[in-house]
Amino acid sequence: SRRRHTRYADRSRGLGDVYKRQGLPTTAERNPYKGLRPFDETDAADFYGRDALVRRLREALNRRTGTRLVVLAGPSGSGKSSVVRAGLIPQLRLDGWSIATMYPGGAPLEALDAAVEALDPQSRSLLVVDQLEEVITMAPERSQTGLLDRLGELATRQQSPWVMVTVRADFLDRLLLHPRFARLVEPGLLLVTPLEDHEVREVIVAPASRVGAFIEPDLVAAMVRDVANRAAALPLLEYALTDLYDRAGGAPMTLHALDAAGGISGALVKRAEELYNGLDQPGRATSRHLFLSLVSLTDDGEALRNRVTTESMATLPEIEAVSGVFGQHRLL
Numbered sequence: 001s002r003r004r005h006t007r008y009a010d011r012s013r014g015l016g017d018v019y020k021r022q023g024l025p026t027t028a029e030r031n032p033y034k035g036l037r038p039f040d041e042t043d044a045a046d047f048y049g050r051d052a053l054v055r056r057l058r059e060a061l062n063r064r065t066g067t068r069l070v071v072l073a074g075p076s077g078s079g080k081s082s083v084v085r086a087g088l089i090p091q092l093r094l095d096g097w098s099i100a101t102m103y104p105g106g107a108p109l110e111a112l113d114a115a116v117e118a119l120d121p122q123s124r125s126l127l128v129v130d131q132l133e134e135v136i137t138m139a140p141e142r143s144q145t146g147l148l149d150r151l152g153e154l155a156t157r158q159q160s161p162w163v164m165v166t167v168r169a170d171f172l173d174r175l176l177l178h179p180r181f182a183r184l185v186e187p188g189l190l191l192v193t194p195l196e197d198h199e200v201r202e203v204i205v206a207p208a209s210r211v212g213a214f215i216e217p218d219l220v221a222a223m224v225r226d227v228a229n230r231a232a233a234l235p236l237l238e239y240a241l242t243d244l245y246d247r248a249g250g251a252p253m254t255l256h257a258l259d260a261a262g263g264i265s266g267a268l269v270k271r272a273e274e275l276y277n278g279l280d281q282p283g284r285a286t287s288r289h290l291f292l293s294l295v296s297l298t299d300d301g302e303a304l305r306n307r308v309t310t311e312s313m314a315t316l317p318e319i320e321a322v323s324g325v326f327g328q329h330r331l332l
Helices: 002-021 041-046 051-061 080-094 108-118 141-155 169-175 179-188 197-210 217-227 231-248 255-261 263-277 281-293 319-328
Strands: 069-074 098-102 125-129 162-168 189-191 295-297 303-305
Touching: 041 080, 041 197, 051 069, 051 080, 051 162, 051 189, 069 080, 069 141, 069 169, 069 179, 080 098, 080 125, 080 162, 098 108, 108 125, 108 141, 141 162, 141 179, 162 169, 169 179, 179 189, 197 217, 197 231, 217 231, 217 255, 217 263, 231 255, 231 263, 255 263, 263 319, 281 295, 281 319
Parallel strands: 069 162, 069 189, 098 125, 125 162
Antiparallel strands: 295 303
């Protein structure tokens, strides 16, 4: 509706003004969907559907207890990073919070030191440890213990920043093996649950409304049905919307186009196959090497993501062309 479109546009302009005042980059007028990547601060104007969870996170940061730790846990693909980075952090910046974000990676203690140093001690501050499971999958055991010790210490010192961690729910039990950290988890634990139907509808419709695009009502209804009660379906939904928007080229986004792409799951597969088949043989070999490098398997056969630097892939033939074509279509 015209009223809803105006509300979305007003919200976008408001966030843009805040970011300009703080010297942060703003979201350009472009495809408002994000493919497979998490939403970031600069995507706040396009982030919808998680108002209730953002409100719960803000309430957790205002509680008066002796523990300054908030743990946001949920399945892989449920949007933990996005809700913190694009939902919560922009609101906290409006209130003058100092915020630093770190990823544990293979050197978590060094990353922690750098993040804490970046915080302004004169204001309310928040340390975000995103994807805490990386300390288990990528760091040596001594660093795992060291990081959890340090986070526990920060979370129990009243003059320290608040600590908010995001973690995959299937790794939560591993963190609870650390006695000191385990005792701090329960008071601040929040779970990411599947979106309600009206929230899924907002994720689909609101970003398009903000940029003046039209989505066929039958397409909205079909997507809401497909996503219902599937916690990890959000990345597939977001990619399907991204792909449909690109293919529409300004025309309405339709259910027929989604069916032609093979549904929410098929849109990603179809685009990936198209790009792969368009490469020559060296390019295909490089793409196989690149994508396999982004995944590792646990002893139980579970797939985990890997962080890979562009420098480590620099010697592969046609790597710039391969990463460019997959990046252009938001598959990297």
